[in-house]
Amino acid sequence: MRVIGLISGTSVDGIDAALVDVGGQGYEITLTWIEGLTWPYPAELQQQVLALCAGEAVSLENLACLDDAVAHSFADAAQALMAQAGPAELVASHGQTVFHRPVGRPPLRHQGPMQLGYTLQLGRGAVLAQRLGLPTVSNFRQADIEAGGEGAPLAPVLDLCLLSHPSERRCVQNLGGIGNVAYLPPWNRQGSPPKVLGWDTGPANSLIDIAIHTLSEGTLTYDLDGAWAAQGTPCLALVNEWLEHPYFMQPPPKSTGRELFGWEFFQRCHQAAQRQGLGTVDLIATLTEFTAASVAQEYRAFLPTLPDRVLVSGGGSHNPVLMARLQARLPECPVQATDAVGLSASYKEAIAFAVLGYWQRQGFPGNLPAVTGATRPAVLGHWSNPPFAP
Structure with missing residues (x-):
């Protein structure tokens, strides 16, 4: 299966897109590198994301607009990659992390105990699926957090x-x-x-x-x-x-x-x-x-x-x-x-999410509980079908 992996890391320095051909089952995978590119954020959008990461207040309406704007930039990156390297069958998008609260850190303005971690990535998968006409896996960290883990690292x-x-x-x-x-x-x-x-x-x-x-x-x-x-x-x-x-x-x-x-x-x-x-x-x-x-x-x-x-x-x-x-x-x-x-240092994280998306389709757990602290293995990611998909 030809899979595109997408991620923008905490540096917010651009969207890494990697197209790979993945085969096999579970840990016995085969992977063939096809092509990758780094797609720059529009300058204004990048500054909005950085401001949000720095704690700037934002209305819910503006947060929703920012979520969609990030998703469209991710879709632009995937389209540019397919224009260079040919079609894909699946998109696996980590999105853009804008907030991460690990397990055990007490939440603000709340006096009770906090057990679960919390993480927020912008760039919702449904927009990518609609724009690209391809099934899209996103929101990879949530299942690990629900299992008591940190949701990170996943690579x-x-x-x-x-x-x-x-x-x-x-x-x-x-x-x-x-x-x-x-x-x-x-x-x-x-x-x-x-x-x-x-x-x-x-x-x-x-x-x-x-x-x-x-x-x-x-x-x-x-x-x-x-x-x-x-x-x-x-x-x-x-x-x-x-x-x-x-x-x-x-x-x-x-x-x-x-x-x-x-x-x-x-x-x-x-x-x-x-x-x-x-x-x-x-x-x-x-x-x-x-x-x-x-x-x-x-x-x-x-x-x-x-x-x-x-x-x-x-x-x-x-x-x-x-x-x-x-x-x-x-x-x-x-x-x-x-x-x-033999593994691209520039695109390793994007490749990792391509593999995690492939495993989501197989129903294979993608987290390592010894790494994240989760209580159990979990299939990672939320599946979004394009409109009118069977």
């Missing part, structure tokens, strides 16, 4: 299927807006799969992107090739101070988002940097070092042993300074992009 199951090694222990580290890891014990694809560990490691590009956008007065959105960080000197005292954040003390399973590592956290970082007399490039270098240090600290605190190899995906894999600092913080482990082992 480690793809890492298990496609990146496990017969003799190597591997960490697959995504560096999108937020970082997440999958720890893969050796597996030769025979017998039951091993227990995979995984969780959100903390910020990846979120703070760096906010800093670049702020300090360039809106002219730039990210640190291209780590150029700003390369010119600066990190302040290790600040890095060590930020590593004392309570999130890094919390054992997995756990997940996070811009609610913790977003605009407000950056403001505190910026103020601390000013007190230290840091220049602009020094602040970017310090935030970059903080990202690498947080990943390494999480590994040393919560993995049973360090991996034999670290495979990196997401936008951070294209930042040579961030990759070099991660390697320096994990000198025992070779650090390289997933491209080195």
Whole structure:
């Protein structure tokens, strides 16, 4: 089945669209890469999404309009991909996360205990199904949350299927807006799969992107090739101070988002940097070092042993300074992009949701309870048929 996977991550830097041919049943899948592209948000829509993620108040009417506008941008991305690479039979869309409250965090303005997590993705699947005339799977995180899980991260199951090694222990580290890891014990694809560990490691590009956008007065959105960080000197005292954040003390399973590592956290970082007399490039270098240090600290605190190899995906894999600092913080482990082992670092997350959509059609569970904290396996995603579908 030819499936399009769609996602825009917490960086809100564009919609990743991947077309793959998926076959097989359950974990015994085959996957053939066809083509991918990154579709930019219209500038005004991107700013509206970022403002909402930063906590700006919005009316329900405007939220509904924003939900549909995001869906239409996702449909534009899928149509552009099909124009380049041919038709698809199924669309699997993660949507755009604008709010994520993990399990156990007390809700605002409510005094009673809170058990379930809460997550909100914009870009409803029904609009995609209508626009594209294709069945669409969306709202992937909800079933895991209803099973008591964090609803995140969900990509480690793809890492298990496609990146496990017969003799190597591997960490697959995504560096999108937020970082997440999958720890893969050796597996030769025979017998039951091993227990995979995984969780959100903390910020990846979120703070760096906010800093670049702020300090360039809106002219730039990210640190291209780590150029700003390369010119600066990190302040290790600040890095060590930020590593004392309570999130890094919390054992997995756990997940996070811009609610913790977003605009407000950056403001505190910026103020601390000013007190230290840091220049602009020094602040970017310090935030970059903080990202690498947080990943390494999480590994040393919560993995049973360090991996034999670290495979990196997401936008951070294209930042040579961030990759070099991660390697320096994990000198025992070779650090390289997933491209080195045949899986696109740029589109791995989109590919993951294409596989999850394929599994939804099969009725196969797509979560890993040991990763998300769910009480049971769950079939993920909500199915939307196009109008007049049989």
